[in-house]
Amino acid sequence: MSSPIIKLFHANWSLCSQMVRVALYEKGLNFSEKHIKLCDQYPEGENLNRDFLKLNPLGTVPVIKINEKVTYDSVKIIRELDKLQGNNDINLCNNDFQNSQSWVLNTTITEGVKFASTIGTILPVFSAPLIQSMVKSLPLKSILKILLNHPRRDRKIIFLSMYFFGIAKNMPKAGIKNFVKELISLENVLSDGNEFFYGDFSHVDINMMCLFHRLKDLQLEDALYTNRTPLIKNYWESLKNRESYKMGILDYYSDKEYKILHEFYKNQSSAFLKPIIEKLSASK
Ligand SMILES: N[C@@H](CCC(=O)N[C@@H](CS)C(=O)NCC(=O)O)C(=O)O
Secondary structure: OOOOOEEEEEOOOOHHHHHHHHHHHHHOOOOEEEEOOOOOOOOOOHHHOHHHHHHOOOOOOOEEEEOOEEEEOHHHHHHHHHOOOOOOOOOOOOOOHHHHHHHHHHOOOOOOOOOOOOHHHHHHHHHHHHHHHHHHOOOHHHHHHHHHHOOOHHHHHHHHHHHHHOHHHHOHHHHHHHHHHHHHHHHHHOOOOOOEOEEEOOHHHHHHHHHHHHHHHOOOHHHHOOOOOHHHHHHHHHHHOOHHHHHHOHHHOOHHHHHHHHHHHOOOOOOOHHHHHHHHHHOO
């Protein structure tokens, strides 16, 4: 069988793009790539260009072309990739399909899921102040492009409200409580002695790797190292040891991302860390 021709449209600093890149490296699939300058990070807002919207009418990354067949949405893409034979013999979509799929869906930005209700939709709450600072530094012309061209009404409203009203400061309340709840349920579901979620590395581990890494970016990694969550701590160590962590996530950071993070956090912990750790220690 000839190797599939794969082209990935993605962004360096995008959670769902990271998930797909990790999957590609885990499978050992060769691919070409095009970096898309997202409208909340770059004045160009390439995800709102006509060409890109032809690929994905929702205007989001990642998008993948496998032998000319276009798929968007990271969960669907990873399922497609798992059907392909790469250089590595690994099966990412677990046998325990029903169960693992709900964890998979809870650990990514799933369409239609209420904001801040799952671990995957809580993380954007913590990213909001950083995203807002990027949105606020965009020229007015780019904001107009979002207003006129963003196909997703929810995103359009969030970005415009960040720019004009600075709404990020009102977002974290529900996030902190739900985040602690999600961490405790993850701690309860992980098994001592299992390196990964279901023993062998699978799709849910990819999502968790990217979420935990995002916590690191957001100066919240210490929330994974509390006495209340010893299994999570070991789990995160195992995830970081995967080669795909370096290849799919770390290797895609450019000076731009490091500069943004450094200027925003100045190497200090996130303001959300203290309330998260206090709530975690108080939880049963
Ligand atoms: N459910 C989609 C979510 C995709 C998504 O929200 N991507 C973000 C980056 S992580 C994006 O493209 N944001 C740009 C925008 O909304 O304008 C997936 O899993 O791929």
